[in-house]
Amino acid sequence: MRVTVFSSQDYDQRFLMAICPDNIHFDFQDAKLNAQTAVLAKDADMVCVFVNDSVDKQVIDQLLKFDVKHVALRCAGYNNVDIDYAKQSGLLVSRVPAYSPQAVAEHTIALIMSLNRKLHKAYNRVKEGNFDLNGLLGFNLCDKTVGVIGTGKIGQAVCHILLGFGCKVICCDPELTTELEKAGCIYTDFDSLVAQSDVITLHCPLTPDTYHMINEVSINNMKTGVMLINTSRGKLIDTKAAINGIKGQKIGYLGLDVYEMEEDLFFKNRSNEIISDDVFQRLLTFPNVMITGHQGFFTQQALEHISQTTIDNLQRGAIGDVEHDTFL
Numbered sequence: 001m002r003v004t005v006f007s008s009q010d011y012d013q014r015f016l017m018a019i020c021p022d023n024i025h026f027d028f029q030d031a032k033l034n035a036q037t038a039v040l041a042k043d044a045d046m047v048c049v050f051v052n053d054s055v056d057k058q059v060i061d062q063l064l065k066f067d068v069k070h071v072a073l074r075c076a077g078y079n080n081v082d083i084d085y086a087k088q089s090g091l092l093v094s095r096v097p098a099y100s101p102q103a104v105a106e107h108t109i110a111l112i113m114s115l116n117r118k119l120h121k122a123y124n125r126v127k128e129g130n131f132d133l134n135g136l137l138g139f140n141l142c143d144k145t146v147g148v149i150g151t152g153k154i155g156q157a158v159c160h161i162l163l164g165f166g167c168k169v170i171c172c173d174p175e176l177t178t179e180l181e182k183a184g185c186i187y188t189d190f191d192s193l194v195a196q197s198d199v200i201t202l203h204c205p206l207t208p209d210t211y212h213m214i215n216e217v218s219i220n221n222m223k224t225g226v227m228l229i230n231t232s233r234g235k236l237i238d239t240k241a242a243i244n245g246i247k248g249q250k251i252g253y254l255g256l257d258v259y260e261m262e263e264d265l266f267f268k269n270r271s272n273e274i275i276s277d278d279v280f281q282r283l284l285t286f287p288n289v290m291i292t293g294h295q296g297f298f299t300q301q302a303l304e305h306i307s308q309t310t311i312d313n314l315q316r317g318a319i320g321d322v323e324h325d326t327f328l
């Protein structure tokens with residue numbers, strides 16, 4: 001099997017090649033998959049893509065022209081794939097539905113604690129010999145109300161950690177999880193969660209219904225000084241509305257591991273470039289904003305699981321050991 005891997009990084013190559021079977025030949029490409037780069041898959045039987053690769057109708061048509069039979073996502077989310085058109089066209093699509101929920105959950109907590117206790121500022125101060133504590137005041141997370149939007153595997157892991165901190169955890173999800181209710185979490189509707197929470201953290205997929213769910217209206221309904229965390233998908237938040245919320249002091253803390261226009265920024269070293277995204281640059285000016293570059297998944301265990309599941313999916317797809325409509 002010839003597999004073209006788009007948006008590949010050194011760590012993708014290292015983890016995939018460590019367990020690569022003899023019947024798979026990987027062609028690692030630095031480029032993102034889109035209508036202009038799809039030609040790189042002209043000799044492939046399958047392609048392997050990541051979160052910011054585009055698998056829209058135009059790309060699917062090109063892949064089919066090259067007789068590509070399978071798109072294997074090495075991630076859980078698939079909002080970047082036109083699933084309906086892929087099914088109509090007979091193109092198999094697979095993903096990694098659960099790799100290491102704890103990885104993203106723990107990164108979420110790291111953002112909460114770093115923003116709260118201002119660890120990034122404290123680190124820089126001490127390096128400069130400045131031990132002044134003024135401006136570093138935080139709050140006890142214990143007894144705070146934390147709203148968790150989305151209680152899939154990652155959301156559940158976040159809930160359990162927060163319960164361990166002594167937080168009151170309220171949740172919003174179309175499907176209630178009995179285990180979380182037994183553990184002490186309380187399910188409510190979106191509007192009530194937004195209004196009650198001291199901290200709000202997002203763990204839901206990006207769909208037409210969740211696009212910009214955090215917007216001017218929902219932000220205005222939040223508590224003044226709320227902490228907002230997003231380690232899910234960037235487009236869940238209307239970034240311009242969030243900036244206005246920060247400027248108006250409605251949002252007291254903003255922690256992002258994702259950004260709605262990250263496709264043109266993340267996963268590359270751009271330290272010697274002029275970043276032309278004015279919205280992103282504006283975010284960086286605020287002292288109460290912390291941004292990481294979509295690294296929530298980035299642990300040893302998660303990468304091992306992602307690589308193993310991706311290769312398993314490629315193998316299963318090649319031998320037809322799957323029902324097309326249920327593979328995703």
